[in-house]
Structures are given as structure tokens and as C-alpha cells.
Amino acid sequence: MTEWHEKKISRRSMLKMTGIGAAGAIIGASGFGGVMKAMGSDLTAPKAVKNSIAFYGKHQAGITTPSQTNVYFASxxxxxxxxKEMRELMQxxxxxxxxxxxxxxxxxxxxVHIPPNDTGEAEGxxxxxxxxxxxxxPSLFDKVGLTAEKPREFTDLPHFPKDQLDPAYTGGDLCIQACADDPQVAFHAVRNLVRVATGxxxxxxxxxxxxxxxxxxxxxxxxxxxxxxxxNPVPDKEDHVVWVQPGESKAWLTGGTYLAVRRIQMHLETWDRTSLQEQENTFGRHRDTGAPMGMKDEFDNTDEAELPATSHVHLARQTKARMLRRSFSYASGTMTQTGAHDAGxxxxxxxxxxxxxxxxxxxFGRLDKLNEYITHRGSALFACFPGVQKGSYLGETLFK
Ligand code: HEM
Structure with missing residues (x-):
């Protein structure tokens, strides 16, 4: 198959080739959930689709997967x-x-007499x-009778100095992190998952x-x-940073990981009035190259003696704790009170x-120089299941 042909395999033509189109005929009769079950997993075998990431695996995708350009994150x-209802939702x-x-x-x-089953904006x-x-x-477990399965370490994040959390961006029983190299594809995914889960x-x-x-x-x-x-840790070499190992938590979370999400406003107006020298002192890195202070290239070793004591990088290194950061910028209009950018x-x-x-x-506490320029506005912690094997479903280890 030529590259041209691969590009031409759109969502719809792929469905035709695999015969899933026929399933549409039964949707009206059995409802959407029934259809998804009726279609079974044979019809969903991985295809040679351009720019697709494997769904099945030891771990969920979207964690060590190289970052895409866009996220739509829903709590x-x-x-x-x-x-049982949680199991049915995951199925x-x-x-x-x-x-x-x-x-x-x-x-x-x-x-044509019922709404289309896919909302359609990712077509083509x-x-x-x-x-x-x-x-x-952490709030899910009591709600669905799974209190005994809640890992001991799994509680809401504590209050940190300088937190100004808005309840409108805090917490949640479930999360969907949809990432894609296109904003509409990411949104489409969340929209359709939420739509079928109405009620x-x-x-x-x-x-x-x-x-x-x-x-x-x-x-x-x-x-x-x-x-x-x-x-950032190198995923394959530093597995122990990200993935829960056997015996380290509740068995259902082995091969999974904790996702911390913080909606952090960045005060762009203040930053833009700050000298370049001060900006670099804030992080402990050079702006143009990304190199650690006193070094030339982005990936040069960091000499901690070169970093201001209250710089973000210096303080991050005062603990042995490590994590895999996979963040995205946001720009969501203006703050109603101040008119400043609601961005970060x-x-x-x-x-x-x-x-x-x-x-x-x-x-970082109250020391981080970056605190002058940021405010944490939202926060949540989620436990992400291990990956899915063929014939299984997401969260089976918890909901079976
Ligand atoms: C708006 C808020 C933040 C901004 C703008 C920011 C920006 C940065 C930048 C530019 C770097 C240096 C380059 C790099 O290694 O990626 C860095 C490093 C780092 N940040 Fe942040 N960061 C923010 C919040 C946080 C938070 C909330 C945490 C975790 C609690 C965090 C943890 C780290 C860590 C662990 C490093 C690597 C330090 C090292 O070992 O070199 N950052 N951050």
C-alpha cells in the first residue's frame, strides 16, 4: 500500500473495509450499549491506520507515550x-x-430518524x-461500595502553601485524559465518551x-x-518511577500509576515586566537554549552550585522524589475579577x-521564586488502571 493510500484511509472507509458499518443497522433496536457489545472486539482489531497508538498493552497509553500537541482533560x-454499574460503564x-x-x-x-451514533466532528x-x-x-470508592479497595496512600492531595484552589477545578471521581495531535480529535473523544454515559x-x-x-x-x-x-525519567529505563510494582499498593493498581493534575495560572502580565536575568534565575535555566545555568546545551548536566537557591529547579532537586511530567499550556479567556489572562x-x-x-x-513550599508568577487554581489526583489485554476491559482488576 502506498503512503497516499494510507492517508486516504479515513475513519469511514476503514469502517467499511472492516464491516463495522453493518452494525449501524441494529443500533436503533438495541441501543448504543447493546451495539458496542454486539460488535465485539473482533471487529476492532488493530488496523494499519496512520498515526495511531496501540490501545492494548501492559500500561494505558497517554502516559509514557510521547506527548501530543493537544489535550482535553475531563474530570x-x-x-x-x-x-456492577461501574463495570458496565467500563465495558x-x-x-x-x-x-x-x-x-x-x-x-x-x-x-436517519435517530441522532447519529458518532457526533461526527472527527470524520475524515x-x-x-x-x-x-x-x-x-479517591472519592469514587465509597460511592460505589469499594471502600475496601481504596489504597491507603490514595487521599486528596493536602493543602499546599499558596494554594488558591477553585472548587470548580478541583477533584473528581473519574478522569478522561484525551490527547491527540489535533484539538478537535481530543475533544471529540471526551464528548462521545461522556455522551454515551449520560445518566x-x-x-x-x-x-x-x-x-x-x-x-x-x-x-x-x-x-x-x-x-x-x-x-524527565526515561520511561523504559526508569519504570520504577511511574508504574506501581507488584505488592506496592492494592493488587488492582499493579502496572498502573497516579496522575496528579494542577491547573496553574501563570501571571503573564507580571512575567512580561520581568527582566530576562530574573526570569532565568526563577527557573535556574537559560531561556533560549534551555540549558541549566552556567551550561551550554539543554541536556547538559545540572551543576546545582550554579543555581539560585530558590530557583524552581534547585528546589525540585532538594528531594529525591521523581515523576514523569507531561503538561500542557492553556489559555481560556480572562479572569472575571481582574481581566488578566486566564492562562497557564x-x-x-x-x-x-x-x-x-x-x-x-x-x-517548593513558600520558597520557589516561581510562586511570584503563578497561582495554583485547580487540583486533582487519580489512579490510572493498568493497561488492557485483548478480551478484557479497562479497570477489570478493580470492577470484576
Ligand atoms: C506553572 C507551573 C510550572 C512551571 C511554569 C514549571 C516550569 C518548569 C521548567 C521550565 C522546568 C525546567 C525544565 C525542565 O526540566 O522541564 C521545570 C522543572 C521541573 N519542574 Fe516545574 N513547572 C511548574 C510547576 C511544577 C510543579 C507543580 C511541579 C511538581 C510538584 C514541578 C516539578 C518540576 C520538576 C521535578 C522539574 C525537574 C527539575 C530537575 O530535576 O531538573 N513543576 N519546571
Missing amino acids: LDVVVTTK LWTPMIEKLMAGEEVATSTN LDAKNCTITIGVG KVEVKWAQAGFNAFPPGGGTPRNLFAFKDGTE LLFISFQKHPQQFIDVQNS
Whole structure:
């Protein structure tokens, strides 16, 4: 098959080739959930779709997957009250997520008398490296009768100095992190997952985010123009930083990870009145190259003696705790009170224990020079299930 042919395989033509189109005919009769089950996983076998990330694996995608340009992050509250209903929700979502990550419609429609089964705005696009990562919040367990399965370490993040959290961006029973190299593909994924779960979940808060990669790749810059994501564990070599190992938590979380998300406003107006020297002192890195202070290249070793004691990087290194940072910038209009930009960083980190995040954030405490320029406005912690094997479903280890 030529590259031209591969590009031409759109969501719809892929469905036709695999015969899923026929399933549309039964949607009216059995409802959407019934159809997803009726279609089974054979019809969703991985295809040679351009720009798609594998759904099945030891771990969920969207964690160590190289970052895409866009995220749509949704925090949900559940309306359901039993483990069985949670299992049914995950069984409904799993084949949909596989399709969304393969760049396919969640189901085709032939009946013009009912609303289309896929909302349709991703039609004609390829998979755009879409990944969908699902996690559960600490508040879920009591609500669905799973109190005994809640890991001891899994509580809401503590209050940190200088936190000004808005309840409108805090907490949640479930999360959907949809990433893609296209904002509409990421949004489409969340929209369709939420849509089929009407009456089972409600969106508590959501945030879109973006990253801009230089041509040919490299570290994206945050809205303060500094390269963000340079110092990160190498996934394959430093597995123990991110993935819960056997015996380290409740058995259902082995192979999973904790996702910490913080909606951090960055005061762009103040930053833009700050000298370059002071900006560099704030992070302990040079703006243009991303190199640690006193060094030439981005990935040169950091000499901690060269860094201001209250710089962000120096303080992050005062604890041995490590994490995988996978953040996105956001720009969401203006703050109603001040008219300032409501813009900043949707900070996302993955670690096998919440304490890793807590230790670093406590190390910043009131000292971090960056505090002058940022305010934490939102916060949540989720436990992301391990990956899915064929014939299984997301969260099976917890909801079976
Ligand atoms: C708006 C808020 C933040 C901004 C703008 C920001 C920006 C940066 C930048 C530019 C770097 C240096 C380059 C790099 O290695 O990526 C950095 C490093 C780092 N940041 Fe942040 N950061 C923010 C919040 C946080 C938070 C909330 C945490 C975790 C609690 C965190 C943890 C780290 C860590 C662990 C490093 C690596 C330090 C090292 O070992 O070199 N950051 N951050």
C-alpha cells in the first residue's frame, strides 16, 4: 500500500473495509450499549491506520507515550452507585476507546430518524496519535461500595502553601485524559465518551491544553517561553518511577500509576515586566537554549552550585522524589475579577505514589521564586488502571 493510500484511509472507509458499518443497522433496536457489545472486539482489531497508538498493552497509553500537541482533560463525577454499574460503564467505554484511538467512528449510523451514533466532528481525519487514559479519584470508592479497595496512600492531595484552589477545578471521581495531535480529535473523544454515559456520569470540570513542538521535534516551551519537560525519567529505563510494582499498593493498581493534575495560572502580565536575568534565575535555566545555568546545551548536566537557591529547579532537586511530567499550556479567556489572562499550565505528572508529587510540591513550599508568577487554581489526583489485554476491559482488576 502506498503512503497516499494510507492517508486516504479515513475513519469511514476503514469502517467499511472492516464491516463495522453493518452494525449501524441494529443500533436503533438495541441501543448504543447493546451495539458496542454486539460488535465485539473482533471487529476492532488493530488496523494499519496512520498515526495511531496501540490501545492494548501492559500500561494505558497517554502516559509514557510521547506527548501530543493537544489535550482535553475531563474530570467527572459518577451518578452510579454500584460496582456492577461501574463495570458496565467500563465495558461500554473500552471498545469505544479502542476505536477512538484507531481513528474510527465509535459506531456508524444508517437510521436517519435517530441522532447519529458518532457526533461526527472527527470524520475524515486520521487517528492523530489519539490516546485516552482513564483514572479513578479517591472519592469514587465509597460511592460505589469499594471502600475496601481504596489504597491507603490514595487521599486528596493536602493543602499546599499558596494554594488558591477553585472548587470548580478541583477533584473528581473519574478522569478522561484525551490527547491527540489535533484539538478537535481530543475533544471529540471526551464528548462521545461522556455522551454515551449520560445518566451515569456528569462532567465536573474540563480543560483543553496545547503544546507547540519545534519542527523536527524537541521540548515544547511553556507560556513563560522556557522549555518545559527537559528533565524527565526515561520511561523504559526508569519504570520504577511511574508504574506501581507488584505488592506496592492494592493488587488492582499493579502496572498502573497516579496522575496528579494542577491547573496553574501563570501571571503573564507580571512575567512580561520581568527582566530576562530574573526570569532565568526563577527557573535556574537559560531561556533560549534551555540549558541549566552556567551550561551550554539543554541536556547538559545540572551543576546545582550554579543555581539560585530558590530557583524552581534547585528546589525540585532538594528531594529525591521523581515523576514523569507531561503538561500542557492553556489559555481560556480572562479572569472575571481582574481581566488578566486566564492562562497557564495544566500540569500533569505521573508517579507510582502520590508522595512523589507531594514531596516536590512541599519542597517548593513558600520558597520557589516561581510562586511570584503563578497561582495554583485547580487540583486533582487519580489512579490510572493498568493497561488492557485483548478480551478484557479497562479497570477489570478493580470492577470484576
Ligand atoms: C506553572 C507551573 C510550572 C512551571 C511554569 C514549571 C516550569 C518548569 C521548567 C521550565 C522546568 C525546567 C525544565 C525542565 O526540566 O522541564 C521545570 C522543572 C521541573 N519542574 Fe516545574 N513547572 C511548574 C510547576 C511544577 C510543579 C507543580 C511541579 C511538581 C510538584 C514541578 C516539578 C518540576 C520538576 C521535578 C522539574 C525537574 C527539575 C530537575 O530535576 O531538573 N513543576 N519546571
